[in-house]
Each structure stands twice: as structure tokens, then as C-alpha cells.
Amino acid sequence: MNSLRKFIRQFEERVALRIMQLSFALIVLVLGAILFTVLSKGLPSVTWEIISQPPQGGYHFGGDGGILNAIVGSLALALGAALLAFLVSLPVALLMNIHLANRKKTLLGVRFVLDVLWGVPSIVYGAFAFTLMIYLGFRASLLAGIVTVTFLIIPIMLRAMDEALQGVPKALMEASTALGATKTQIAWTVYLRSAAPGLITAVMLAFGRGIGDAASVLFTAGYTDYIPTSLGQPVATLPLAIFFQLGSPVPEVRERAYAAAVVLTFLILIISLTSRRLSRVKS
Numbered sequence: 001m002n003s004l005r006k007f008i009r010q011f012e013e014r015v016a017l018r019i020m021q022l023s024f025a026l027i028v029l030v031l032g033a034i035l036f037t038v039l040s041k042g043l044p045s046v047t048w049e050i051i052s053q054p055p056q057g058g059y060h061f062g063g064d065g066g067i068l069n070a071i072v073g074s075l076a077l078a079l080g081a082a083l084l085a086f087l088v089s090l091p092v093a094l095l096m097n098i099h100l101a102n103r104k105k106t107l108l109g110v111r112f113v114l115d116v117l118w119g120v121p122s123i124v125y126g127a128f129a130f131t132l133m134i135y136l137g138f139r140a141s142l143l144a145g146i147v148t149v150t151f152l153i154i155p156i157m158l159r160a161m162d163e164a165l166q167g168v169p170k171a172l173m174e175a176s177t178a179l180g181a182t183k184t185q186i187a188w189t190v191y192l193r194s195a196a197p198g199l200i201t202a203v204m205l206a207f208g209r210g211i212g213d214a215a216s217v218l219f220t221a222g223y224t225d226y227i228p229t230s231l232g233q234p235v236a237t238l239p240l241a242i243f244f245q246l247g248s249p250v251p252e253v254r255e256r257a258y259a260a261a262v263v264l265t266f267l268i269l270i271i272s273l274t275s276r277r278l279s280r281v282k283s
Helices: 002-045 048-052 068-099 104-119 122-136 142-166 170-178 183-194 196-212 238-245 251-279
Strands: none
Touching: 002 251, 048 068, 048 251, 068 142, 068 183, 068 196, 068 238, 068 251, 104 142, 122 142, 142 196, 170 183, 183 196, 196 238, 196 251, 238 251
């Protein structure tokens, strides 16, 4: 009987190992296929002219120019949204882990709501922001896009910050309290310093999500061949550049779309690698 149980356990372990190996190989295969497709079609089109000039003659039909407007627009939109989301998320994350640390049911409810908001499709955020934009009388612009992406990435940034702050040893709070520090002092000194790498990683993850999303800004950011000079002007983004230009009948325009896909892919990879690097840094 013991030998049979041992055989069954070994068999289950081998099956589980094979399943994990197969899953890992499938993920690597899919990632490799995506990168190969994007790079094989887009790398030949990536030139200095493509990344240093805005399109000329219209993004649907103009054969000249590049995607500088989309690069600048994506960075401006994602940076603005990440800044606003940071200003909202950090105080809330500190409130959850300092002032509400003993209210387990309240924290459970807040985290559940954030997880639900994280799973809401980005197009829903875009529809909500578009309705709000119409109600307030705003038009498609960089500001509207920033607000939309802020709504989208707040749950992501806040939950990531929450996880980072949960990793701070509770003994630090007890020791600081014993020394007479207030909860506010503990939050802005002890917790921020201890969780700094995780907090920076949370910002980077949310920034990466914001720069790569297209559906949320489809109705709110607009699109233009020009680089915006104010928050009230429409803005182009790399995801929307791919979306609009890939269906053009002009080969040069489609090449710009593939070049935009390469640039966006490299930006996301750089952000992901940077966030992973920062997550390993000890405070």
C-alpha cells in the first residue's frame, strides 16, 4: 500500500511538472511569435526620419514623415496620467496600511473594489470619460486623455502600492510608535523609505499600462498629425497610430504603423525590465 501511494505521488508530481513546462513553453512561444511578427515587419521601417518627424499630408494617406507626434503624445499622456494617479494612490495606500491596518473587513472591501476596477475593460473607462467629457462640454484633447488614463491606472497603481506597503515589517510601526512617532510621521518616513522600490515599481507598471492602452483614449484624446502645445489640443498616441494607419491603402502609411508597433513594444519592454530591476532593489 505504501509503495502504491508513493508511486501515485511521484506520478502526480511528474504530470504537474510536465504541465508547468508545457505552459511555460507555450508562453515563450506566443511571446516569441509576437516579437518576431512585430520586429520582422516593423524593424525595416524604423529609421531616424520615422522617429524624428511627424507625418506629412495626413496620417491616412500621406507617405512622408514619421511618428514623432505619436511618440511625444504617448509619453505626455502617460506621464500626466501617472503623475495624477500617483498623487491619488499614494495617500490612499498609506491610509489603508497605516490608519486602517486594524480594520480587516474595511480593507477587504476596499481591496475587492480595487480588484474589480482593475478588471474593468479599458473601453468602459473610455465610454465613461467620453460621457463625462460631453456633459462638461469638453472636446477630445490631451487633458481628456490624461484624465481617462488616470481613471484606468489608479486601481493598478493603488493595488501595487498596497502590496508594497504590506511587505513593510509591522515591527517598524511598533518601534516607531514606542518612540513617540505619530501615524502620519510613520507613514511619510518609515513606510515610504522601506517600501520605496515597490512604490516606484507600482508607478512604472501603471505607466506601462497607460502608454500601451488604446481603447480608453479612442474617444477622448482624439488624433492629430501635430504635436500638441497645450492640454486643450487633441493628441496622437502610438496605439492609435497603429490602429488608424494599419488600415491605410498607402504602403508608406502602413510601414509607419509597423514602426510605431516596434517603438511601442520596445517602450513596454524597457518599462517592464526597469520595474523588475527596481523590485529587486533593497531599501
